[in-house]
Amino acid sequence: MSTINIIKIGGNIIDHEARLKSFLKDFAALEGPKILVHGGGKIATEIGDRMAIVSQYVEGRRITDAATIELVTMVYGGLINKRIVAGLQAEGCNAMGLTGADGNCVTGQRRPVAEVDYGFVGDLVAGSVNKDFLYSLLESGLTPVLAALSHDGQGAMLNTNADTIAQEVAKALSAQSKTRLVYCFEKGGLLRDIANEFSVIASVDKQQFAQLKKEGIISDGMIPKLDNAFSAIKAGVGSVAIGKAEDLHAIIHGGKGTHIL
Amino acid sequence: MSTINIIKIGGNIIDHEARLKSFLKDFAALEGPKILVHGGGKIATEIGDRMAIVSQYVEGRRITDAATIELVTMVYGGLINKRIVAGLQAEGCNAMGLTGADGNCVTGQRRPVAEVDYGFVGDLVAGSVNKDFLYSLLESGLTPVLAALSHDGQGAMLNTNADTIAQEVAKALSAQSKTRLVYCFEKGGLLRDIANEFSVIASVDKQQFAQLKKEGIISDGMIPKLDNAFSAIKAGVGSVAIGKAEDLHAIIHGGKGTHIL
Numbered sequence: 083m084s085t086i087n088i089i090k091i092g093g094n095i096i097d098h099e100a101r102l103k104s105f106l107k108d109f110a111a112l113e114g115p116k117i118l119v120h121g122g123g124k125i126a127t128e129i130g131d132r133m134a135i136v137s138q139y140v141e142g143r144r145i146t147d148a149a150t151i152e153l154v155t156m157v158y159g160g161l162i163n164k165r166i167v168a169g170l171q172a173e174g175c176n177a178m179g180l181t182g183a184d185g186n187c188v189t190g191q192r193r194p195v196a197e198v199d200y201g202f203v204g205d206l207v208a209g210s211v212n213k214d215f216l217y218s219l220l221e222s223g224l225t226p227v228l229a230a231l232s233h234d235g236q237g238a239m240l241n242t243n244a245d246t247i248a249q250e251v252a253k254a255l256s257a258q259s260k261t262r263l264v265y266c267f268e269k270g271g272l273l274r275d276i277a278n279e280f281s282v283i284a285s286v287d288k289q290q291f292a293q294l295k296k297e298g299i300i301s302d303g304m305i306p307k308l309d310n311a312f313s314a315i316k317a318g319v320g321s322v323a324i325g326k327a328e329d330l331h332a333i334i335h336g337g338k339g340t341h342i343l
Numbered sequence: 344m345s346t347i348n349i350i351k352i353g354g355n356i357i358d359h360e361a362r363l364k365s366f367l368k369d370f371a372a373l374e375g376p377k378i379l380v381h382g383g384g385k386i387a388t389e390i391g392d393r394m395a396i397v398s399q400y401v402e403g404r405r406i407t408d409a410a411t412i413e414l415v416t417m418v419y420g421g422l423i424n425k426r427i428v429a430g431l432q433a434e435g436c437n438a439m440g441l442t443g444a445d446g447n448c449v450t451g452q453r454r455p456v457a458e459v460d461y462g463f464v465g466d467l468v469a470g471s472v473n474k475d476f477l478y479s480l481l482e483s484g485l486t487p488v489l490a491a492l493s494h495d496g497q498g499a500m501l502n503t504n505a506d507t508i509a510q511e512v513a514k515a516l517s518a519q520s521k522t523r524l525v526y527c528f529e530k531g532g533l534l535r536d537i538a539n540e541f542s543v544i545a546s547v548d549k550q551q552f553a554q555l556k557k558e559g560i561i562s563d564g565m566i567p568k569l570d571n572a573f574s575a576i577k578a579g580v581g582s583v584a585i586g587k588a589e590d591l592h593a594i595i596h597g598g599k600g601t602h603i604l
Contacts, residue, residue, distance in 0.1 A: 129417075132394045152422055156390075160421020161413055164492070164500055168444040172498035178446045183429040185439045185485055222479055224446055231425070237433035239425055 083220065085260040085320065087116040087334065090248035093123030094268040095327045096162055103169060105266075108330045110173035115220040115259075117251060118177075119228045120166060121244035126157040140198050146241040151202035155181070155239045158229040166227050178224045182232030183239060185215045188247060190232030190240040204232040204240025206247070211254035245307065249314050256318035263319050264334065265307060266327035271340030272308070276301060282325075287343040288312055311342040344481065346521040346581065348377040348595065351509035354384035355529040356588045357423055364430060366527075369591045371434035376481040378512060379438075380489045381427060382505035387418040401459050407502040412463035416442070416500045419490040427488050439485045443493030444500060446476045449508060451493030451501040465493040465501025467508065472515035506568065510575045517579035524580050525595065526568060527588035532601030533569070537562060543586075548604040549573055572603040 089112075095105050109118060130137055130153050138145040146154065163179040170177035182188030182204070188211055190204020210232065219226050228251065230244035245265065252263040271282035272294075286294070291308055294300045300308065311322045325332075325339025333339035350373075356366050370379060391398055391414050399406040407415070424440040431438035443449030443465070449472055451465020471493065480487050489512065491505035506526065513524040532543035533555075547555070552569055555561045561569065572583045586593075586600025594600035 129394065133390065134393070155425050156417040156421040158421070159425050160417040160419070164416050164420050164442055164444055167442075168494045168500055169498050171444050171447055171494060171496060176447055177444070179440075179442070179444070181425055181428075181440070183425055183432050183438070183440070186432055186437055218483055233429045233432060235432060237430050239429055 083259050084114040085262055086220065086255050087112055087114065087262050087264065088119065088248055088252045088255070089116065089264045089266065089330065090119045090121075090244055091266045091327055092121045092244065092268075095266065096120060096123035097125065101327070102165070105327045105330065106166065106169040107173055110170055110175035112330070112334070117216070117220075117226045117228065118166065118170075119230070119244050119248040119251065120158075120162060121230050122154060122158045122162065125162060126154050129153065129157055129161075140200070143200060143203070145199075146201040146203050148202070151239055151241060154241050155231060159231055159239075163227060163229045170225065170227065176224050177227050178219060179227045179229070181229050181239065182242065185212065186233075186235070187212050187215055187226075188228070188232040188242070188250075189235050190242050192234055192238075192240060202238060202240050204234065204242040206232065206242065206250045211250050213254040213257070216251065216255065217258070245310055249310050249319075252314055252319045253317040256320065260320045262334065263311075263314055263322045264330070264339070265311070265322075265324045266330065267307070267324065269326065270329065270338065271325045272300065272304060274299060282338070283340050285341040285343050308342070315342055344520050345375040346523055347481065347516050348373055348375065349380065349509055349513045349516070349522060349524045350377065350527065350591065351380045351382075351505055351525070352527045352588055353382045353505065353529075356527065357381060357384035358386065362588070363426070366588045366591065367427065367430040368434055371431055371436035373591070373595070378477070378481075378487045378489065379427065380491070380505050380509040380512065381419075381423060382491050383415060383419045383423065386423060387415050390414065390418055390422075401461070404461060404464070405502065406460075407462040407464050409463070412500055412502060415502050416492060420492050420500075424488060424490045431486065431488065436486050437484055438488050439480060440488045440490070442490050442500065443503065446473065447494075447496070448473050448476055448487075449489070449493040449503070449511075450496050451503050453495055453499075453501060463499060463501050465495065465503040467493065467503065467511045472511050474515040474518070477512065477516065478519070506571055510571050510580075513575055513580045514578040517581065521581045523595065524572075524575055524583045525591070525600070526572070526583075526585045527591065528568070528585065530587065531590065531599065532584075532586045533561065533565060535560060543599070544601050546602040546604050569603070576603055
């Protein structure tokens with residue numbers, strides 16, 4: 083199988099109809115096997131507000147009580163996932179929407195309750211991703227579209243970070259195939275100067291990353307993203323890049339984004 | 344492939360957590376290839392109410408405007424579909440949730456606007472069901488779980504009657520396989536006396552159906568269900584029965600429900 087592209091998109095694309103449509107066109111045009119992983123964007127919060135479900139956050143993570151897991155299952159697994167799948171079908175890409183429960187695709191472990199009870203939140207471990215199942219879909223010419231949801235195997239859905247799902251999927255497939263992982267976010271890549279959109283650092287290795295952290299150039303929000311990226315490279319993912327969804331093809335061809343070395 | 348069971352469940356099961364759990368256990372225990380088709384129940388209306396989306400009906404059919412198709416995509420394709428899929432996974436059944444868009448599984452035709460504009464409602468025609476795709480899932484040991492949603496192939500989801508999806512899936516698979524179609528609903532079958540739960544008519548052929556209609560024994564609500572059932576038999580579905588979800592195994596073994604001849 084030729085290189086498998088695993089692309090993760092976030093709220094800045096999902097929340098904008100025109101940008102999403104344009105991204106789906108670009109994604110559909112990617113040749114070879116590919117997988118899309120998506121988060122939830124602001125839509126879950128908006129719909130939660132309309133339903134008077136109050137979202138609580140601790141350290142940037144949503145506390146997922148029973149009402150909230152139903153909300154995110156509806157919104158991530160239903161509304162957004164099917165919007166993406168139907169949109170890709172319209173572009174001639176044979177997409178197949180999945181949560182972790184479908185085909186037992188991604189099994190999460192409910193986070194142990196320590197100081198905080200995060201509720202229905204799933205963490206991933208080695209073996210969480212059902213790679214044989216993903217391979218069988220890819221081999222049939224299907225394009226898996228994964229929502230940020232795993233399941234616990236005992237009937238419960240679990241809210242699971244989309245970056246983590248993308249990373250674990252890429253790692254799992256790297257045992258047998260060449261893989262490329264692209265995290266799309268709101269910036270053109272890692273910026274040397276946060277105020278300057280054009281200061282994208284084209285590539286970064288672990289040593290440079292440590293140096294940039296030391297110099298305070300990397301913002302707090304970027305650190306877990308880059309930690310994830312280096313962890314993916316270490317686990318055998320062929321290439322990892324970070325950049326704008328609008329630049330998808332240029333990132334893949336190496337002309338844009340920040341490439342992790 | 345041994346006989347494929349296609350089972351349709353409706354609101355009376357979906358709306359009750361304990362009944363749904365019990366049904367999923369029974370369904371998971373069915374041997375051989377199987378497909379579950381589910382409607383939406385009252386949950387979509389309840390969530391719509393909470394979101395202040397007003398459901399309009401004409402002749403018993405929901406008018407599906409832009410807000411309503413988003414609502415039913417969330418609720419049928421997300422909340423209910425994943426509740427069923429995760430529940431089946433917990434019973435050891437490798438379920439795979441699908442809307443019509445996933446794997447281009449069921450393509451609907453948007454209903455032409457005549458006196459009423461039904462909005463995003465899809466009707467099915469010959470060829471609407473992607474049977475090769477369903478076969479490939481069944482052959483991999485997966486159990487497709489279909490929500491009552493088709494897509495138009497141009498990016499829009501379409502609200503589609505679950506009875507019709509079940510019937511068209513059964514018809515499409517009958518070309519190559521033996522099939523059995525079971526419609527589960529709130530009664531034990533076709534009743535000779537609507538006030539008497541024990542007056543189930545064990546079997547009915549087309550002539551008897553005509554006679555029962557003439558005598559006014561069959562209620563208006565049952566007529567389209569039975570018309571569908573006879574149409575399925577005519578199109579080659581091996582057997583068709585109507586009964587209670589609680590009696591699933593007994594219906595399949597011929598001891599309960601109404602069997603269409």
